[in-house]
Amino acid sequence: MQAFDTAQLPRDPSSVRFEPGPTEDKLILSMGPQHPSTHGVLRILLELDGEYIVRAEPVLGYIHRMHEWMAEQKTYFQFMPNMGRVDYLHAMAWNWAYAGAVERLAGIEVPERGEHIRVAVTELNRISSHLLWWGAYLLDLGAFTPIMYAFDDREILLDILQAVTGSRLTYSYFTFGGVYNDVPEDFAPRCLAFTKHLRSRLPMYRDLVTDNVILRGRCEGIGEMDVDLARRYGATGPVIRGSGAPVDTRRAEPYSVYGKFDFRIPAYSQGDAMARYMVRMDELETSCDIIDQAVSNLPDGPCSAKAPKTLKPPKGEACYAVEGARGKILVHVRSDGGPKPYRVKLRAPGFSNLSVFCELARGTLLADAVSILGSLDLVIPEIDR
Amino acid sequence: MSVSELFEEAYTGLKSLFVGLGITGKAFCQPQVTVIYPKQEVDNLSTFRGHVELVGKEDDPSVPRCVACGACVKACPSDCLSILCPVPVKEGQEDAPVAMGPAPQKGSKTPGAVFVDFALCSLCGQCAKTCPVDSLRFSDNPYMVALDRKEFRIDLMARLKRQAEEA
Numbered sequence: 001m002q003a004f005d006t007a008q009l010p011r012d013p014s015s016v017r018f019e020p021g022p023t024e025d026k027l028i029l030s031m032g033p034q035h036p037s038t039h040g041v042l043r044i045l046l047e048l049d050g051e052y053i054v055r056a057e058p059v060l061g062y063i064h065r066m067h068e069w070m071a072e073q074k075t076y077f078q079f080m081p082n083m084g085r086v087d088y089l090h091a092m093a094w095n096w097a098y099a100g101a102v103e104r105l106a107g108i109e110v111p112e113r114g115e116h117i118r119v120a121v122t123e124l125n126r127i128s129s130h131l132l133w134w135g136a137y138l139l140d141l142g143a144f145t146p147i148m149y150a151f152d153d154r155e156i157l158l159d160i161l162q163a164v165t166g167s168r169l170t171y172s173y174f175t176f177g178g179v180y181n182d183v184p185e186d187f188a189p190r191c192l193a194f195t196k197h198l199r200s201r202l203p204m205y206r207d208l209v210t211d212n213v214i215l216r217g218r219c220e221g222i223g224e225m226d227v228d229l230a231r232r233y234g235a236t237g238p239v240i241r242g243s244g245a246p247v248d249t250r251r252a253e254p255y256s257v258y259g260k261f262d263f264r265i266p267a268y269s270q271g272d273a274m275a276r277y278m279v280r281m282d283e284l285e286t287s288c289d290i291i292d293q294a295v296s297n298l299p300d301g302p303c304s305a306k307a308p309k310t311l312k313p314p315k316g317e318a319c320y321a322v323e324g325a326r327g328k329i330l331v332h333v334r335s336d337g338g339p340k341p342y343r344v345k346l347r348a349p350g351f352s353n354l355s356v357f358c359e360l361a362r363g364t365l366l367a368d369a370v371s372i373l374g375s376l377d378l379v380i381p382e383i384d385r
Numbered sequence: 386m387s388v389s390e391l392f393e394e395a396y397t398g399l400k401s402l403f404v405g406l407g408i409t410g411k412a413f414c415q416p417q418v419t420v421i422y423p424k425q426e427v428d429n430l431s432t433f434r435g436h437v438e439l440v441g442k443e444d445d446p447s448v449p450r451c452v453a454c455g456a457c458v459k460a461c462p463s464d465c466l467s468i469l470c471p472v473p474v475k476e477g478q479e480d481a482p483v484a485m486g487p488a489p490q491k492g493s494k495t496p497g498a499v500f501v502d503f504a505l506c507s508l509c510g511q512c513a514k515t516c517p518v519d520s521l522r523f524s525d526n527p528y529m530v531a532l533d534r535k536e537f538r539i540d541l542m543a544r545l546k547r548q549a550e551e552a
């Protein structure tokens with residue numbers, strides 16, 4: 001094996017800032033792009049002094065698919081399936097953000113039933129995203145069993161979503177003016193049965209993992225972030241709620257029918273990895289509450305408004321923000337009156353959340369950096385877009 | 386750290402470990418949730434989308450409802466559908482062999498051939514949504530395997546005929 005040659009460093013454009021320093025123990029470590037705990041193809045350049053991180057810098061661009069450019073090449077309808085691929089774990093929220101932005105631009109009203117179905121499927125999808133995060137995070141920390149329990153529950157949920165949307169992961173369920181097709185008749189009872197089942201499983205999750213002394217040792221006091229730091233970097237979602245600010249788009253700027261529902265926004269003030277963990281575990285219950293309210297009195301009527309087959313929104317621009325599993329998702333669409341969007345800007349919450357990592361990882365142990373990275377719940381395809 | 390605190394930490398630590406072991410032990414005694422795939426199959430795939438297929442007319446299921454308007458071809462984001470229709474013969478060339486061109490073609494209200502390239506399809510359903518006569522729907526065969534890329538270019542008219550014969 002070839003020894004690490006510091007003379008080669010300046011030639012690597014992304015390593016330019018990591019120059020050989022005065023200490024002997026210094027080591028430049030490239031964590032990723034194929035590292036199991038980076039959840040995708042994220043590369044983090046780490047400058048290590050012994051086992052301590054002096055500097056960390058994420059390097060992106062390994063899974064850049066030009067979604068924003070693709071939007072300019074396709075019609076409004078044709079861009080819809082792309083949204084399921086931006087963040088594959090919470091595809092519904094991205095579906096919603098794009099559909100919402102175009103609806104606002106074209107002035108399409110969504111019928112009440114459509115809104116309720118949208119809320120229900122988005123919250124179901126949020127649970128599936130959090131369950132997968134839970135399993136994968138614990139896998140990062142070295143616990144193998146929990147992901148099996150998480151996937152066991154997630155399967156039930158994916159069956160419900162599959163019956164509605166026809167797919168299990170990359171949903172393309174929303175249309176402008178509502179949803180693609182109406183839900184099957186047994187949708188509401190299945191949802192209620194699932195929320196009941198999940199609530200009965202949550203104490204088991206707590207006993208198995210949350211109260212476990214090893215998990216607490218790996219999470220408590222790790223990656224502490226105060227709310228100012230989170231605000232400065234634009235962190236949203238469970239990351240900022242773990243720092244004590246109960247910021248949630250569903251509450252702060254209620255879109256759709258969220259204003260009608262009664263739910264709690266969990267927030268923890270410790271700001272460490274454990275707080276972010278607890279926020280997500282509590283959000284499972286929050287989502288269950290919302291699903292119960294959304295499906296228990298599902299209004300009758302059409303699930304979708306009539307949208308023109310060739311959509312040509314008037315000149316102008318519109319924004320739509322929704323709360324995804326990772327934070328605030330925002331889609332900005334600009335139209336020049338033609339059949340294709342003039343420009344689509346996608347605001348991914350993961351990008352801001354990842355940016356905080358540089359600050360959080362400084363001075364920590366390499367093993368703790370893995371814990372911090374996992375607690376931010378990153379989906380790299382979303383960050384790279 | 387005092388001795389009592391040390392003992393307390395050891396107690397809570399050991400307790401959480403035993404609680405965890407108890408939960409996994411209980412799950413170990415439960416029936417298996419996974420199946421051994423090639424020998425057993427799961428039964429929840431009936432709603433899982435397979436590639437699109439044509440819907441036959443009610444009076445003749447071997448003939449598709451399709452009117453060869455080409456709306457689905459235009460709606461598809463990844464260009465995976467193709468509908469071919471006979472090109473109208475120009476004046477003075479009546480003897481020339483019939484050429485096939487992409488739909489819509491003047492004078493043809495039924496498709497000559499419909500192909501879907503499943504290798505490109507992302508199952509978004511824009512084609513089925515756009516179809517004015519509801520002639521497209523999703524099939525329910527998720528276990529589709531092929532050794533060659535060309536096998537994913539599926540002749541939907543032949544498939545519909547086969548389905549009508551089997552029914």
